[in-house]
Amino acid sequence: MKIHNINAACLCICVALLLACGGNSRQESETAHSKVPADTTLRLLQGIWIDEETSMAFCKIEGDSIFYPDTMNVPLRIKANKDTLTLIGRETVNYPIDRVTENIFCFHSVTGDIVRLRKSDDLNDTIYFSHTPPKPIVYNEVVKKDTVVYQEGERYRCYIYVNPSKHKVYKQSYTNEGVAVENVYYDNVIHICVYKGKVCLYSRDYSRKSFSSIIPEGFLQQAILSDMKYGFTDKDGFHFNATVCIPDGASCYVTDICVSPEGNVRMELVQ
DSSP states (O other): OHHHHHHHHHHHHHHHHHHHHHHHHHHHHHHHHHHHTTTTHHHHHEEEETTTTTTEEEEEEEEEEEEEEEEEEEEEEEEESSEEEEEEESSSEEEEEEEEEEEEEEEEEEESSSEEEEEEOOOOGGGGOOOOOOOOOOOOEEEEEEEEEEETTTTEOOOOOOOOOOEEEEEEEOOTSOEEEEEEEEEEEEEEEEEETTEEEEEEEGGGGTTTTTSSSHHHOOOOEEEEEEEEETTTTEEEEEEEOOTTOOOEEEEEEEEEETSSSEEEOOO
C-alpha cells in the first residue's frame, strides 16, 4: 500500500511539473511574440534610400516621416504595412509594396511603374537631408509701384506695394517616378491705394483669400497672389490687374479690381 501511495505521489508531482513547464513555455512564446513590432515594415524602411536606376539619393525615412533631397519639398507623414506604403499630406496616396527587406525596397508608383530602391551605406548621403526648413519662393523685399493717372482732368496717384509674408501655401505634385511630394511657398500680401492729392480714396491689403468669391476654393488652396499691376483708367475708375497662380505651374487667374473715384470697388475675372 505504501508503494502505491509513493507511485501516486510521484505521478502527481510529474504531472504538476509538466503542466508548469508547458505553462511557462506558452507564456514565454506569447511574450516573445508580443515583442515583435506591429510596424515591422516601417522599421525596415528607416534610413536613406538610393534610386537603383540613377544611383541618386531618393528619400530618407525617419520615424513616421519621409524627407526628400529637394529643399523645396516638405516632409510628409507615412504609414506602412507589408502590402502598402501610405503618404499623408494635402492628399493621402497609397503605393502597393512589391518587396521590402533591410536593404531592398520596391513599390508601385501612381503611374504603375516599379520604383526600385536600395538602402544607402554611405555616410556622405546624409548631406542631402539636412532637415533645414524648405526655402519658399517669395519677394525678398517690398516692391513699390507708383503710377500717376488722369481722369476727367483730375490728377490721381495709384500705389501698389508687394509685401513678403509668412502665409504658407502647400502645393502637392509628383516626382518623375510618380511619388507624391509637397512644396511650400509664401503668399504675397499686396496693398493698393488711390490718392487724389493728399486725400486717400481707397486703401486695402489683398491676399489670395481676397478672391474667394470669384476663384474656385480648390484652386486657391494651392495658389498664391503672385502679382498686381496697374491696368488703365476709364469712366468707371482705376483698374488693377491681380494675378493668382499655382506656383511652378501654368494655371493662373487674372482679376480686374476697379476702384471708382468715390472709393467703391468691384472685382471680376478677366481670364
